[in-house]
Amino acid sequence: MYLTGSEQHALRGVFTLLAQDERNEREIRERLGWALLDLLHADQFASFVWNTESRSFGARVALNMDPANLDRYAQWHQHHDPITFVLQSHRRATRVTDVMPQRALMRTPFFTDFLSRDGLHWGMNLHAFEGERALGDLRIWRRKGRGDFGDHEKALLDLIEPAFAGALQRAQRAATAPALPAPRGGQEAAWALLSAREQEVARCVREGLTDKEIARRMAVGVPTVRTYLRRIFDKLGIERRSALAGWGTPAR
Incomplete structure (x- = not known):
């Protein structure tokens, strides 16, 4: 399978993302x-x-879809969906045109009433499973002028599927997973339970940064x-941001 330089670079980023264990499943999909x-x-x-x-x-x-239109999908269209x-x-990885001709x-x-409202014309899906349990799906769409997906794009998506x-x-x-018991050894031991990214968030809180400022600094x-904060609160056994701000975190 031939990959262009830009595809190789993009795939490295994808596999790096999927190898990280600090993300929740919603963030992974986004x-x-x-x-x-x-x-x-x-496009979508x-x-x-x-x-x-x-x-x-x-x-x-x-991404790049109208939430109101997606609400209609949840309420009605998914129950009258001829392709998914x-x-x-x-x-x-399967193109929509592999299961239904585009004109049909x-x-x-x-x-x-649904797809065209957001300009969804050419589609490709991948549905990941663990045995018979659905893990999550990927639905990728292009506008009409882009043209349909090809075998190369299908192969790229299949390449990603195991890591996804x-x-x-x-x-x-x-x-x-069950919550960990409170560690012995005081704050130093509790701090060691945090991942590197969680420690970074905790330091930002101690600096007085808002969630938006932390997100900007960390590029997330x-x-x-807020997911990181919930994990930090659970691991440190605290309930409030003010308690984290006063936490005796070790120096860098």
Whole structure:
């Protein structure tokens, strides 16, 4: 498989992202989405997790799409979706045109009342599973003028799939792991429980930075900062930001 220099650079970034264990599964899907828009020359991205109990797609992440339109998808369109369940059954990168001719899709209410509202024309999906359990999906779309995805783009997405599935599995296991007992040895021992990124966030709080200022400094989103803060509070056994601000953190 031939890769251009820009593709090699983009894939290195993707695999670096997916190898990191400090991110929650929602952040993984969001940051991967931005990377895939660049790698696959796409315009819109969405990601959901299939819930077998409710028989619906939830845990939405979306880029360059109208939230109100996505709300309509959650309420109605996903239950009248002629393509996604077929794409899901393939369990590998699959173009929408591989499961339904484009002209046929364009005649459906799903296209005219949902996809076209956000300019979604050419699509490709990948649905990751652990056995029979759905981990999360990747839905990548292009506007009409871009042209359809090809075999090369499908191969790139399939190349990423094992690392994507592994990252989601680790993040989901970490989210359900029992809380650690309070460490012995005082604040120094408690501080050692924090990851490098969590320590960085804690230092920023001690400097008096807001969540937005921390996000800007660390080049992450505000929700990511707040996720780090929740983990820090849990690990240090505190409940308030003021308690963290007064925490006796070690010097760098």
